[in-house]
Amino acid sequence: MRKEAVRYLRCPHCSGTMTMDGTTLRCGSGHSFDVAKQGYVNLLRGAVKFSADTAGMVAARADFLAAGHYAPIAESLAALARGTAPAPVDGDPGCVVDIGGGTGYYHARVVSEFAGREGILLDISKFAARRAARAHSRISAVVADAWDRLPFGDGAASVVLNVFAPRNPAELRRILRPEGVLLVVTPQPGHLRELVDSLGLLRVDEQKDERLADRFAAHFTEVARERVRSTMALDHKALPQLVGMGPNAWHQDGDRLEERIAQLPEPCEVTLSVTLTAYRPLA
Numbered sequence: 538m539r540k541e542a543v544r545y546l547r548c549p550h551c552s553g554t555m556t557m558d559g560t561t562l563r564c565g566s567g568h569s570f571d572v573a574k575q576g577y578v579n580l581l582r583g584a585v586k587f588s589a590d591t592a593g594m595v596a597a598r599a600d601f602l603a604a605g606h607y608a609p610i611a612e613s614l615a616a617l618a619r620g621t622a623p624a625p626v627d628g629d630p631g632c633v634v635d636i637g638g639g640t641g642y643y644h645a646r647v648v649s650e651f652a653g654r655e656g657i658l659l660d661i662s663k664f665a666a667r668r669a670a671r672a673h674s675r676i677s678a679v680v681a682d683a684w685d686r687l688p689f690g691d692g693a694a695s696v697v698l699n700v701f702a703p704r705n706p707a708e709l710r711r712i713l714r715p716e717g718v719l720l721v722v723t724p725q726p727g728h729l730r731e732l733v734d735s736l737g738l739l740r741v742d743e744q745k746d747e748r749l750a751d752r753f754a755a756h757f758t759e760v761a762r763e764r765v766r767s768t769m770a771l772d773h774k775a776l777p778q779l780v781g782m783g784p785n786a787w788h789q790d791g792d793r794l795e796e797r798i799a800q801l802p803e804p805c806e807v808t809l810s811v812t813l814t815a816y817r818p819l820a
Contacts, residue, residue, distance in 0.1 A: 637703055765813060
């Protein structure tokens with residue numbers, strides 16, 4: 538946790554500004570939060586609505602992403618951020634926030650485009666936060682619930698990332714500067730299509746883009762959209778990592794998955810197909 542990032546954070550209990558005293562964050566009302574030895578701080582304020590990713594899920598994601606299979610997404614996201622991010626206002630560039638950022642893979646790539654800007658990653662999983670705290674020298678990791686009030690001041694962020702993660706439009710609008718940009722990555726119906734039936738994966742809603750647009754319409758206007766599509770050659774080591782790193786992990790039997798993977802060719806050609814959308818806040 539970097540002192541430079543704390544000015545953008547707010548106490549989850551009283552929304553007061555916070556300062557860093559050694560390895561503890563404190564607000565003026567007396568609430569305090571210790572920074573874990575792994576470098577992240579827990580700002581959860583109550584019971585959460587969904588299960589957090591387990592250590593095994595996070596490890597699978599870290600290994601899969603480190604192999605570069607989703608590098609086209611990271612590169613396209615960084616380019617879109619570079620082309621849409623606002624200039625600093627009154628000398629303050631604002632922070633780069635990643636909501637549900639997991640291990641920090643995408644966040645680190647985007648933060649590297651903006652010298653001098655602090656990155657703050659939120660995830661509900663402490664296992665993800667541990668890895669994210671080491672993802673980049675300017676990323677600070679926070680355990681928080683994306684569905685709750687986000688622990689940021691109004692207009693704290695100049696760039697907000699949301700990659701395959703929960704999204705609360707009203708809160709995303711609140712923490713984003715008027716001139717800021719929200720970048721959202723969502724899967725297309727054809728994403729991982731070769732594995733849906735053979736491995737019993739969850740299907741992507743055919744109307745996902747339309748539903749997203751409807752949810753965001755009251756708070757944002759779309760300013761750019763692009764598709765990223767490629768073919769991944771995945772071996773029998775990468776396939777269980779892919780299944781085990783996201784929501785599909787909650788719906789799988791390990792032995793049955795292993796049997797199904799054994800029946801697939803190696804390498805197995807799998808479609809990567811996602812949409813990147815850039816939004817500006819409505820006035």
